[in-house]
Amino acid sequence: MKFFADTADLAEIRDLAETGLLDGVTTNPSLIAKSGGKFLDVIAAIAKLIDGPISAEVTATEAKAMIEEGLKLSDIARNVAIKVPLTWDGLKACKALTARGIMVNVTLCFSANQALLAAKAGATFISPFVGRLDDIGQTGMDLIREIRTIYDNYGFATEILVASIRHPIHVKEAALIGADIATVPPAVLKTLAQHVLTDKGLAQFLADWKKTGQSIL
Numbered sequence: 001m002k003f004f005a006d007t008a009d010l011a012e013i014r015d016l017a018e019t020g021l022l023d024g025v026t027t028n029p030s031l032i033a034k035s036g037g038k039f040l041d042v043i044a045a046i047a048k049l050i051d052g053p054i055s056a057e058v059t060a061t062e063a064k065a066m067i068e069e070g071l072k073l074s075d076i077a078r079n080v081a082i083k084v085p086l087t088w089d090g091l092k093a094c095k096a097l098t099a100r101g102i103m104v105n106v107t108l109c110f111s112a113n114q115a116l117l118a119a120k121a122g123a124t125f126i127s128p129f130v131g132r133l134d135d136i137g138q139t140g141m142d143l144i145r146e147i148r149t150i151y152d153n154y155g156f157a158t159e160i161l162v163a164s165i166r167h168p169i170h171v172k173e174a175a176l177i178g179a180d181i182a183t184v185p186p187a188v189l190k191t192l193a194q195h196v197l198t199d200k201g202l203a204q205f206l207a208d209w210k211k212t213g214q215s216i217l
């Protein structure tokens with residue numbers, strides 16, 4: 001499974017990129033606003049830090065304007081993927097942009113039927129928001145299971161990019177289901193490597209090693 005960072009914070013992205021484990025970045029208008037930076041400059045800066053796909057979301061709601069914005073955003077760097085919302089206009093823009101060889105991430109997906117339409121529109125990525133479904137008492141990961149089944153039934157190439165991830169269980173379940181990508185907030189990403197027994201075991205190894213008086217170098 002690929003890991004994308006769900007942030008527009010350059011310092012966080014730089015920090016995570018150094019691990020060599022980061023496969024891409026997703027942003028959205030809220031994350032861009034939170035970054036405090038100018039949208040096009042932020043995307044250009046991220047594209048210099050990361051080789052993988054960088055999602056940049058259009059803000060128009062009509063297909064023609066979405067396409068115009070998408071063409072402008074894709075000119076920033078070859079690894080920019082255009083995010084469009086899952087609306088009929090977004091699906092029309094998706095079809096037009098992918099026909100031009102531009103990566104498209106169809107976002108704000110909350111149902112299997114929406115995901116089916118996005119795949120038919122040629123989406124490169126589909127972004128189901130699991131956390132927001134959990135927030136209203138549904139089980140967001142059930143949607144990922146449904147999409148995985150539907151996409152496998154018909155051999156759709158669209159990659160399932162699990163979004164709105166709130167905790168490590170979302171990441172584990174996404175991997176168990178066979179999602180292609182998890183886009184994870186940096187704070188959650190950093191917890192994935194942590195375990196209290198690892199810390200405890202390492203401390204014990206080092207304490208016992210110290211008693212030997214030896215060194216490797």
Ligand code: G3P
Nearest residue numbers: 006026131132163164165
């Ligand atoms: O990539 C979408 C993500 O940023 C939304 O997350 O927590 O606002 O539902 P959240």
